[in-house]
Amino acid sequence: MYLSATSLTHSRRRGTVAVFIALSLTVLVGILAITLDGGLMLTESRHAQVVADAAATAAAADLFQNAGLNAGTDPSGTAKASALDTAKANGYSNDGITSVVTVNIPPLSGDYVGKAGFAEVIVQYNLKRGFSAIWGNGTLPVTARAVASGIPGSIGILILDPALSDSCEIDGKNVNILNGGQIYVNSTDGAGTQVASGVKLSCGGLNLVGGLANNGSITYTNGGGLKTGVAPVADPLAKIPEPTTAGLTTYPDQNITSNTTLQPGIYKNITIKSGAVTLAPGIYYLSSGGRLQLNGGSLSGTGVMFFDDTGGDSILNQAKVPVDITPPTSGPYQGISFWIVRSQTKEVHIESTFNLNMPGTWYAQGGEFDIRPLAASTVFNIGNYICDQAEWGQGGSIGTININPGSAAPSQRPMLVE
Numbered sequence: 001m002y003l004s005a006t007s008l009t010h011s012r013r014r015g016t017v018a019v020f021i022a023l024s025l026t027v028l029v030g031i032l033a034i035t036l037d038g039g040l041m042l043t044e045s046r047h048a049q050v051v052a053d054a055a056a057t058a059a060a061a062d063l064f065q066n067a068g069l070n071a072g073t074d075p076s077g078t079a080k081a082s083a084l085d086t087a088k089a090n091g092y093s094n095d096g097i098t099s100v101v102t103v104n105i106p107p108l109s110g111d112y113v114g115k116a117g118f119a120e121v122i123v124q125y126n127l128k129r130g131f132s133a134i135w136g137n138g139t140l141p142v143t144a145r146a147v148a149s150g151i152p153g154s155i156g157i158l159i160l161d162p163a164l165s166d167s168c169e170i171d172g173k174n175v176n177i178l179n180g181g182q183i184y185v186n187s188t189d190g191a192g193t194q195v196a197s198g199v200k201l202s203c204g205g206l207n208l209v210g211g212l213a214n215n216g217s218i219t220y221t222n223g224g225g226l227k228t229g230v231a232p233v234a235d236p237l238a239k240i241p242e243p244t245t246a247g248l249t250t251y252p253d254q255n256i257t258s259n260t261t262l263q264p265g266i267y268k269n270i271t272i273k274s275g276a277v278t279l280a281p282g283i284y285y286l287s288s289g290g291r292l293q294l295n296g297g298s299l300s301g302t303g304v305m306f307f308d309d310t311g312g313d314s315i316l317n318q319a320k321v322p323v324d325i326t327p328p329t330s331g332p333y334q335g336i337s338f339w340i341v342r343s344q345t346k347e348v349h350i351e352s353t354f355n356l357n358m359p360g361t362w363y364a365q366g367g368e369f370d371i372r373p374l375a376a377s378t379v380f381n382i383g384n385y386i387c388d389q390a391e392w393g394q395g396g397s398i399g400t401i402n403i404n405p406g407s408a409a410p411s412q413r414p415m416l417v418e
Helices: 006-010 016-065 078-087
Strands: 099-102 120-130 139-149 157-158 168-170 176-177 182-184 193-195 200-203 206-210 212-214 218-222 226-228 252-258 260-262 265-272 276-279 282-293 300-302 304-308 324-325 336-340 346-352 356-364 370-372 381-388 390-392 400-403
Touching: 006 226, 016 078, 016 099, 016 120, 016 139, 078 099, 078 120, 206 212, 252 260, 346 356, 370 400
Parallel strands: 157 182, 157 381, 168 193, 168 390, 176 200, 176 400, 182 206, 193 212, 200 218, 206 226, 252 265, 260 276, 265 282, 276 300, 282 304, 300 324, 304 336, 324 356, 336 356, 346 370, 356 381, 370 390, 381 400
Antiparallel strands: 099 120, 120 139
16 A cells, blocks of 8 residues: 555644643642642541640630639649640640640630630641642641630629610629629620619629620729620520429418528418528529518528529518528539529519628529619629629619629530630
8 A cells, every 4th residue: 555745744643632631630630639638638627626626625624623723724734634635535646746736724825815714725737648749748737726714603794685775784883793703795785784874893804795885984803804796695504404393392471580490492471570590401482472571680591592483573672681591502503592483574673771692693584683782881792693684783772792603603614715
């Protein structure tokens, strides 16, 4: 067969296709590298955040458990060790090569720099390169950070109503949230929190979903301050079952004129005219339509919680005697002094010229306590206040209200804050 020169010329193929294929392969390999290594980085990033969150929470749990001893610091290193152990159990051994785990107590960055009771954890995982090795050597670092709080009971006042204007109204002359306790208000209203003229308020911070109308004087302690636009705080007692009357003894009306010891149980009317009345430890269920009137003598007790289902406003109101009652120290109602039935939306007034010491939580998920020490020398001591709304110190209240979260129910467990 004879082939002409022209035929031979046309049968030859140029090398441009190979060049295009080489270039295309480079792009394809690049896309593959981004897809595979990028996917691995994304997966490890999620894992790193989970590890950081878990490690920070573990450190905060240790700070929480030892708060009474260490005051939010970690002198023995147990909180740091707990964070490192948690990270190791989740694949971050802190060997300095594959992973690095840094624990800062207190935090060295973010909103909680230098604040006791907070733990910061930063994790880094050095991911081995896959196809991206064509572009460079070394590993691909993946980092995550978390901060958790281990402060027990930093809630001094928590107002649960999500929208009410003036949901937290402070009118009294002197309101002090002790030990760095803070005020949290969930109302989105621009004037959801109001501090009246002449008020002297001291607290560890104001944390408001909405805004503040302030005409008084606010002193911030423990490095705190005003924060608006924050996330709402869930009711920390919401999962505690409401008390029931199961197993409680029902007692007749009490009209007391001499020294008496009452036992926990179901009461409708208790009137104390004279004598020292002592409440034995337990729950005192105050039933529908009932009242607790203090016209003389004194009232005291240890390990006591009032469960108010009266639907009225005659529990400790206008007490004419001093009151000294401490809350339970164990069990589901640990640290709770006063509980209004969750379905009740009423306002309960506590007004007196006598001192009142009930250093547990005052709780009314759907209602409120209106607290008024009526004489300049009158002091009300409570633990903390968790209610739908609040009115403090209205109607000529000129005494002092002290709130000490450290003596109340554990209202804030270790939790992530950053």
